[in-house]
Amino acid sequence: MHKNLWSRFAATIILGLLLAACAVDTAQVPAAPATEATPPASAVRPTLLDGNEKSMVLVGYSTSYVWPQLVQDMLDEHAGGRTYHVLNAAIGGSPVGRWIADPSSEDYQATYGAMLTDFFGDTPRLRGDAPAATVVLMQQSLQRTPTPETRLGPVTSADDEDGIRVGADALETLVNQLRSDGIEQVIIGMHIYKEGYEPEVGNERFALDALLRRGYKYVHAGPDVWSLTIGQHPEAFTDDRLHPNALGSKLMAEAWYRSIAGDAARQDIIDGMHARDIDDDAMMREYLDWRSNE
Numbered sequence: 001m002h003k004n005l006w007s008r009f010a011a012t013i014i015l016g017l018l019l020a021a022c023a024v025d026t027a028q029v030p031a032a033p034a035t036e037a038t039p040p041a042s043a044v045r046p047t048l049l050d051g052n053e054k055s056m057v058l059v060g061y062s063t064s065y066v067w068p069q070l071v072q073d074m075l076d077e078h079a080g081g082r083t084y085h086v087l088n089a090a091i092g093g094s095p096v097g098r099w100i101a102d103p104s105s106e107d108y109q110a111t112y113g114a115m116l117t118d119f120f121g122d123t124p125r126l127r128g129d130a131p132a133a134t135v136v137l138m139q140q141s142l143q144r145t146p147t148p149e150t151r152l153g154p155v156t157s158a159d160d161e162d163g164i165r166v167g168a169d170a171l172e173t174l175v176n177q178l179r180s181d182g183i184e185q186v187i188i189g190m191h192i193y194k195e196g197y198e199p200e201v202g203n204e205r206f207a208l209d210a211l212l213r214r215g216y217k218y219v220h221a222g223p224d225v226w227s228l229t230i231g232q233h234p235e236a237f238t239d240d241r242l243h244p245n246a247l248g249s250k251l252m253a254e255a256w257y258r259s260i261a262g263d264a265a266r267q268d269i270i271d272g273m274h275a276r277d278i279d280d281d282a283m284m285r286e287y288l289d290w291r292s293n294e
Contacts, residue, residue, distance in 0.1 A: 058090060
């Protein structure tokens with residue numbers, strides 16, 4: 001839970017300029033793999049914004065309380081109405097390990113089980129008039145995965161083959177659960193930059209790359225928000241230096257909108273989102289109240 005009010009930033013932001021800003025300690029920057037992998041076949045995915053009404057469930061945690069609503073607003077403007085539904089199932093403190101825990105466990109019931117209750121099945125608690133979900137937007141992390149003892153995450157370096165395999169297997173397990181509940185396409189982005197948790201958090205991207213190389217046609221890379229946010233630390237973060245503030249949430253929203261819309265992304269919609277003056281604390285509280293049904 002965020003302890004202080006999030007600072008406000010309202011300006012039209014050029015993404016390329018932001019990425020170039022701010023030097024960081026290279027000791028915390030994960031090294032790139034020695035060779036660039038051939039893009040996997042799974043990198044090619046169907047067009048999501050095809051004019052057909054659909055629901056997309058967001059699987060994430062406390063970094064994803066605000067930006068999904070900004071994406072919903074952009075998609076509404078993009079479509080000229082509510083054609084694409086973003087159903088936010090984020091749960092704080094819940095990386096992949098909690099979502100793939102034993103179904104009888106408290107971890108599973110608080111994460112995956114809560115998502116099923118709220119958004120899946122014949123009588124979902126919070127889905128409203130939105131159609132059954134067929135797409136998952138996964139903004140996740142491998143911290144505490146596969147067990148809570150793996151606090152920082154399993155991938156210690158770009159050459160950590162065992163850790164990369166463990167991370168890829170965990171992601172695949174979650175994907176398979178989602179597929180068993182009717183999800184057709186899963187788009188995955190890993191954690192934002194996290195001070196004090198590097199290089200393991202940045203290295204999560206190597207596990208995602210390994211999963212993509214397995215060639216599943218229904219698994220796709222989302223935006224690389226780690227690279228997006230490392231150059232904006234601490235300006236795009238709350239006072240705890242770990243969670244996105246208004247600026248950070250807008251950067252994540254732009255990245256995910258561009259990933260969802262592809263070549264159809266509209267710059268005027270992006271500029272309008274950045275120009276908004278948002279109260280990210282109020283948006284966070286509204287989301288948490290909605291999920292708790294208060």
